[in-house]
Amino acid sequence: MADDIKILVVDDEPVVIKSCKRILEAEGYNIDGASGGREAIIAMEQKPYDFVITDLKMPEVDGITLIKWIKKSRPDTGVLIITGYPSQETIKDALELGIIDYVPKPFTPVVLMDVVARAIEWKQRTLPAEAKKKEEEFPPSMMAELDRMISSYKDKPGSLIPVLQRAQEIVGYLPPIVQKRISRGLNIPAAEVHGVVSFYSFFTMKPRGDHIIKVCLGTACYVKGIEEVLEKIKENLHIGVGEITEDRKFSLEAVRCLGACGLAPVMVVDHDTHSAVTPKKVMQIIDEYKTVGAKA
Template structure:
């Protein structure tokens, strides 16, 4: 199976032809003639890889529908079937990062090509670091989810253990957890972005946090950050090629009396200067 596609259009004939064309291509195809019903399907059946939707539908138009889809699943691949869209709706569709348009009437070849493109797009956004979240990792993650499933407040402990397992919480992991616990992806994403101890970015073996709060800033913290960036050859939010170090900047670590402060993993290094900062690195190599 190449991927799961949901087609939403109020014209039955469009739904039938999409099914007829896409199924032999190896896709699992679901259809709905109404956007609100399609949203319910998304909740029940977990995530689809791609949603192909008409722009003009009674009840809820394609743009409104896509906005709701994005809230439920930020990485879903969207394709818009268009008749004569207004400039305004094109702008909105672009802002929603649709993969492509399908102008009506479209040929079978164009539909198959667009579906393929949308599935590829989904794979890229869902698994930016596929090596970190392969089938083996997915199995372990499912084990964590099953150990907590049905218990009140399961989401946070599952996220904590998932982060320990994977190292961070990329969209693919968040989606897997949402699926497993039967909660919307938007809820998982909301919790991950609210708590600072969750991270959506990969980290190195040693994570360096440079404080740029006022007390540290006036004592050359920015210079320290530049030195570390130059030495490690990475920018803020990145990881070195050997995965040994990652670099972050933060606003006040609550140790202003020790300014300027750099924290490596759980170790606080205070009253440092640009030269000392580089010496500190050697302790972790």
């Protein structure tokens, strides 16, 4: 139940806290705000939170100091960051501390809801009992190949990304159970493995269909009406974001910017970019892929 989930939003810009509250409370989440790291620590000393969404650049106690405190004193609280500087360097520092994911500023309601929903799903799916159940779903030979591959990279610096790439080739995707094996095998915190998987769009945590539909939920596309396009796809294919159709033909993914804002609203199917997509023509575009085999 969403109202059981308590989230603390930490930002020195009141407008960010206000927007997060408005968006997430409408989804039923329980939201509190703190204007900086110090206030956040005081709040967390009084009440447990499932997640903290924090800015990185704040006066006095900044986001990185806050994350370090959370990892030490409240290790069960998941951390998401919200940043206006989502460069690989800043994200890398935060990933090394074990954040789950990040939200770039400015963000759209859909992006924020998507990141929070995926964080909750990840936390639930990484519960030990659930993980054990999922492990049985993979053929033992596949798991043995995975373990062999992981151990061949053990103790080699910088091996996480190549291992994730090879693991995705072996299993087809990177579900929590695969991430946990990699975390154990390479001796890297599970949250760091998950953070890298979420950061790079070529990694996926869900099985993929023959054709991958990527819908851009970035600001330019959002303003030009991509939300209606997304609804139309969901309604017609009977799947949600992150899901795969029953016939395994299509999987639907939401991305934050495809780098083609001038063509907004944009959707990519396999390697083809479709610009100025409308709810009216989107299914026509998708139908053209129904008879085509998977593209490499």
